[in-house]
Amino acid sequence: MSVAAFYVGRSRSIALVGGPKHGTELHSLPGYYGYFTAIWCLLPALAVLLAWVLLEPRVVVAMVIQGLPAEQQALSPGELDLLINNIQNLAAGDAVSGTVDAVLSDAAQRFLALTALSRRILAILTLGLGGLGAAIAWRRIRPDLRARNRVEQIVLLMLIAASSIAIFTTVGIVLSVLFEAIRFFQQVPVTEFLFGLNWSPQTAIRADQVGSSGSFGAVPLFTGTLLITAIAMFVAVPVGLMTAIYLAEYSSHRVRSIAKPLLEVLAGIPTVVYGFFAALTVAPWVRRTGESLGLEVASESALAAGLVMGIMIIPLVSSLSDDAINAVPSAMRDGALGLGSTRSETMTRVILPAALPGIVGGVLLAVSRAIGETMIVVMAAGLAANLTANPFEAVTTVTVQIVTLLVGDQEFDSAKTLAAFALGLMLFVVTLILNVFGLSVVRKYREQYD
Amino acid sequence: MARMTESNSSDEQPPSMELDAETEVPTEAAVAANGAQLALAEEQIVDIGETVGNVRCEDPYVVAENVNVFYGDNHAIKDVTLEISKKEVIALIGPSGCGKSTFLRCLNRMNDSIETARVSGDISLGGQDIYSKEFDPVALRARVGMVFQKPNPFPKSIYDNVAYGPRIHGLANDRAELDEIVHNSLERAGLLKEVKDRMDEPGTGLSGGQQQRLCIARTIAVNPEVILMDEPCSALDPIATARIEDLMDELSEDYAIVIVTHSMQQAARVSGRVAYFHLGLLVEVDETDKIFTNPQHKLTEDYITGRIG
Ligand SMILES: Nc1ncnc2c1ncn2[C@@H]1O[C@H](COP(=O)(O)OP(=O)(O)OP(=O)(O)O)[C@@H](O)[C@H]1O
Ligand SMILES: [Mg+2]
Numbered sequence: 001m002s003v004a005a006f007y008v009g010r011s012r013s014i015a016l017v018g019g020p021k022h023g024t025e026l027h028s029l030p031g032y033y034g035y036f037t038a039i040w041c042l043l044p045a046l047a048v049l050l051a052w053v054l055l056e057p058r059v060v061v062a063m064v065i066q067g068l069p070a071e072q073q074a075l076s077p078g079e080l081d082l083l084i085n086n087i088q089n090l091a092a093g094d095a096v097s098g099t100v101d102a103v104l105s106d107a108a109q110r111f112l113a114l115t116a117l118s119r120r121i122l123a124i125l126t127l128g129l130g131g132l133g134a135a136i137a138w139r140r141i142r143p144d145l146r147a148r149n150r151v152e153q154i155v156l157l158m159l160i161a162a163s164s165i166a167i168f169t170t171v172g173i174v175l176s177v178l179f180e181a182i183r184f185f186q187q188v189p190v191t192e193f194l195f196g197l198n199w200s201p202q203t204a205i206r207a208d209q210v211g212s213s214g215s216f217g218a219v220p221l222f223t224g225t226l227l228i229t230a231i232a233m234f235v236a237v238p239v240g241l242m243t244a245i246y247l248a249e250y251s252s253h254r255v256r257s258i259a260k261p262l263l264e265v266l267a268g269i270p271t272v273v274y275g276f277f278a279a280l281t282v283a284p285w286v287r288r289t290g291e292s293l294g295l296e297v298a299s300e301s302a303l304a305a306g307l308v309m310g311i312m313i314i315p316l317v318s319s320l321s322d323d324a325i326n327a328v329p330s331a332m333r334d335g336a337l338g339l340g341s342t343r344s345e346t347m348t349r350v351i352l353p354a355a356l357p358g359i360v361g362g363v364l365l366a367v368s369r370a371i372g373e374t375m376i377v378v379m380a381a382g383l384a385a386n387l388t389a390n391p392f393e394a395v396t397t398v399t400v401q402i403v404t405l406l407v408g409d410q411e412f413d414s415a416k417t418l419a420a421f422a423l424g425l426m427l428f429v430v431t432l433i434l435n436v437f438g439l440s441v442v443r444k445y446r447e448q449y450d
Numbered sequence: 451m452a453r454m455t456e457s458n459s460s461d462e463q464p465p466s467m468e469l470d471a472e473t474e475v476p477t478e479a480a481v482a483a484n485g486a487q488l489a490l491a492e493e494q495i496v497d498i499g500e501t502v503g504n505v506r507c508e509d510p511y512v513v514a515e516n517v518n519v520f521y522g523d524n525h526a527i528k529d530v531t532l533e534i535s536k537k538e539v540i541a542l543i544g545p546s547g548c549g550k551s552t553f554l555r556c557l558n559r560m561n562d563s564i565e566t567a568r569v570s571g572d573i574s575l576g577g578q579d580i581y582s583k584e585f586d587p588v589a590l591r592a593r594v595g596m597v598f599q600k601p602n603p604f605p606k607s608i609y610d611n612v613a614y615g616p617r618i619h620g621l622a623n624d625r626a627e628l629d630e631i632v633h634n635s636l637e638r639a640g641l642l643k644e645v646k647d648r649m650d651e652p653g654t655g656l657s658g659g660q661q662q663r664l665c666i667a668r669t670i671a672v673n674p675e676v677i678l679m680d681e682p683c684s685a686l687d688p689i690a691t692a693r694i695e696d697l698m699d700e701l702s703e704d705y706a707i708v709i710v711t712h713s714m715q716q717a718a719r720v721s722g723r724v725a726y727f728h729l730g731l732l733v734e735v736d737e738t739d740k741i742f743t744n745p746q747h748k749l750t751e752d753y754i755t756g757r758i759g
Contacts, residue, residue, distance in 0.1 A: 253565065331602035335665070338560060339615045339672060340592030349614070354605045 005041040010034035012141050028148035036147040039154055040137035045130040052122050060114045067110055069103060087111055143419045177428065180421035187415045188216045193422060195219065199385035199396075201405060216419055218426065220387040224302070224395035226375060229370040231306025231391060232313055236370075237363055239310075240317025246391040247318070248325040249347055265313035271375040278308035278380035290392055300382035305392040309376050313366045320365065320442075324358025325351060358439050364438030368431040374399035398427050501531065502746040503580045503736035507723070511536040511706055512557060512676060519552050519561065525554045529571075536675070539698060541717035541738070542564065544727035545753065553727070554678050556630050557708065559587040571601035576675070592619055595674035597671045599681040601661035603653035603668070611653040611664055612636060615672035631671055639667035640697055659690025662709040670705075677701065679709040683716065695720050701753035714754055718742055726750045 010030045026033070061084055065073060072083065083104075090108040141147075185193070195250075196217020244264070247256055283304035290297030297303075328351050336346040374397075382394030383404060405420040491718075508534035519527035527549045534540055542550040552561070559580065561567040573580050580590050592615070603611050612632045622628035632649075636642040641663040645656070653664050662682060670676060679698075683691040698707055698720045711717050717724050717738065724741040726734045726749070734741065734750045745751040 132479075186638070200563060215579065329602070331598060331600055332604060333563075333597075334560065335602040335604065336614075337563065338591055338596035339618070339668065340590075341590050341614075341618050342588050345618050349618070350604050 004033035006038040014292040026143050032147040032151050035151045037137040038252050041130045041134035044133045049126050056118050064111050073214040095427045169241050177421050177425050181425040184418035184422040220385040221398045225397040227302050228306045232309035232370045235310025236313040236317045240314045241321050243318040244321035263315045275375040275379035276311050278376050283380050297392040298394045300394045301392050302395045305377050305381035316366045320362025321359045330355045361442030364434050368434035398423050453678050466657050497622045501732045504530050505735050507533045509535045513574045515572040520568045522566045531734040539702045539721045540723045541656045548727040549730045558591050592672050595669035597679045597682045603661050603664050607650045608653045609649040612671050634673040635667040639663045639726035659686045676706040681710050715749045733752045
């Protein structure tokens with residue numbers, strides 16, 4: 001319909017000025033008058049459609065409830081919900097819990113009728129609005145109507161709306177995490193959370209339960225995270241950096257064209273796959289190697305998780321370093337070579353120092369990625385909140401604890417559940433700082449050569 | 451309806467298109483004519499086959515014999531023979547794309563780092579074949595320094611920029627010697643006065659002309675025998691250019707200088723000899739005065755009088 005409106009709008013604009021020969025008398029190209037009409041036709045109708053679809057269920061349900069006998073209207077909200085559910089199921093022909101009595105089937109009938117009616121009204125309304133919109137636009141088309149500007153304004157608004165979706169979602173998530181975390185800190189003091197050395201989040205659900213101390217010291221979690229991240233960076237930074245140096249400066253075109261996509265495949269492997277690789281292959285291997293060296297190694301160790309996480313991060317480090325190295329102007333390279341430096345002197349004395357800020361930024365981004373990583377650690381590092389710096393012991397991380405806090409049954413407002421939000425908030429703050437810092441370093445460095 | 455309007459609206463366009471075509475016709479014709487001229491010119495050279503003037507010189511130090519350079523299939527330098535003596539300034543001139551930079555880069559083997567480039571023929575430096583297997587290109591580049599078109603100081607301090615070469619070649623035994631080399635080089639490049647008090651500031655913070663002089667200081671700090679300059683003043687204003695030209699004059703007492711330039715005046719001011727390249731061929735080499743007052747070759751004459759370029 002709006003397609004039709006497009007053609008109608010365009011031809012009218014042409015007709016108004018007396019045929020296509022006089023096209024230059026129009027303010028905008030005829031096509032813009034077409035879009036103008038089409039938008040007038042489409043947007044109001046779409047808005048109504050959207051609102052209707054959102055509101056319809058509530059209105060219909062409310063009307064069904066109105067029609068129910070008084071005794072059922074007096075039910076508590078929970079029971080009423082159940083009843084409505086039953087009615088809807090009945091209407092959809094699904095299985096129904098409880099007996100189907102006359103009242104219920106009656107209500108289901110009415111539910112169906114109302115829904116059908118609503119659909120019909122909706123169809124008529126949108127079509128009517130579309131037609132009306134097109135008609136208004138049609139009347140408004142004049143040679144001096146600034147159709148192009150109008151159309152562009154509307155397109156701009158749509159772009160803004162689209163981009164604000166992501167922003168508002170982020171803000172929403174941050175706020176909800178923040179509020180839940182504040183509720184947690186009402187139950188558990190901030191100082192205990194930040195500085196307590198003991199993590200054991202089992203709280204008593206019933207008063208007579210034993211063995212549930214409920215202490216929320218987050219320090220072991222953060223040290224665990226730190227330990228694993230450190231191991232991961234220990235693997236990823238040297239390997240990634242050397243890979244980048246080789247690819248950027250030494251490899252032939254052919255090697256580069258094969259190796260780069262392969263590295264990107266490494267980056268594309270789901271973390272779950274890395275996780276069971278860590279748990280089933282690397283962890284036993286670490287344990288066996290450790291034992292043959294006479295070391296005590298837990299079957300789930302920080303080392304295994306850290307190693308695999310390091311491998312996972314290699315592509316990130318190498319591709320960001322590669323970018324940084326390539327961003328160093330080739331004039332630097334020529335200058336160094338022209339003074340009689342060897343390739344490696346050029347690399348270590350001129351290019352790496354020049355690329356260093358970019359590389360540091362990349363590493364910071366990699367760190368924040370490692371801190372936020374969950375799957376590998378859940379599978380390979382264990383759940384025990386040990387306060388240790390020994391890489392052969394099982395440790396746990398912030399992300400893992402969030403997962404374990406939230407799986408399983410518990411009251412939604414228990415300290416245990418809310419602790420997850422507090423941890424999430426901490427994690428968010430830490431990675432945010434790292435990201436902002438890393439990105440600003442990277443950006444500052446980019447500007448240096450432009 | 452819609453289609454009709456479309457076809458009609460395209461009827462509307464032709465007037466402006468005709469206009470376009472009209473404005474384009476002369477240029478196309480000019481291009482064709484130009485092409486014909488160039489083709490003609492090439493034929494002429496192929497007929498002549500030899501470089502006119504005098505490619506030889508007294509006391510030759512850098513000798514290029516029958517040098518050919520290919521970039522893939524592109525024959526960029528065709529059979530060029532040229533001698534350069536130890537203490538002269540020779541200017542390479544010619545229209546854009548004629549191979550001046552390519553020839554220059556042959557002299558310190560900077561073409562090695564271009565994957566597609568292939569060099570044949572003999573180039574020798576003080577009697578040694580620089581393209582032989584035993585000859586180390588890294589050592590060569592310490593003897594044949596290069597200054598680039600765009601100033602390219604390293605993102606290091608002024609001091610470290612100049613000290614870079616002496617450091618990697620181990621020219622100084624201690625800090626005092628290094629200081630002396632740095633000071634001398636900056637002095638000779640005419641930059642010392644301006645940067646004396648800011649040796650620790652980054653070299654990239656200098657003005658363009660200062661940066662280029664810093665690059666020259668950096669080059670002479672490793673004490674080369676030949677200095678190659680590829681349009682060293684094209685990014686500089688007249689005053690900075692004049693300073694660098696003065697500098698070349700002084701440096702020519704100790705070094706052989708090969709300079710690529712697009713400025714006829716500059717070539718006339720600084721050089722003792724001029725080599726004119728055209729489409730990869732070395733057309734004419736002679737004393738600067740002779741080239742500019744009495745060129746032997748028709749192409750040279752056309753170029754210096756501004757008919758090609
Ligand atoms: N790195 C390269 N790869 C492939 N072809 C090249 C390369 N450098 C130069 N060429 C080609 O070699 C020819 C000579 O180029 P060169 O840069 O030597 O010209 P030039 O005389 O220095 O020109 P200009 O005055 O514009 O600097 C040109 O046809 C150019 O396209
Ligand atoms: Mg050039």
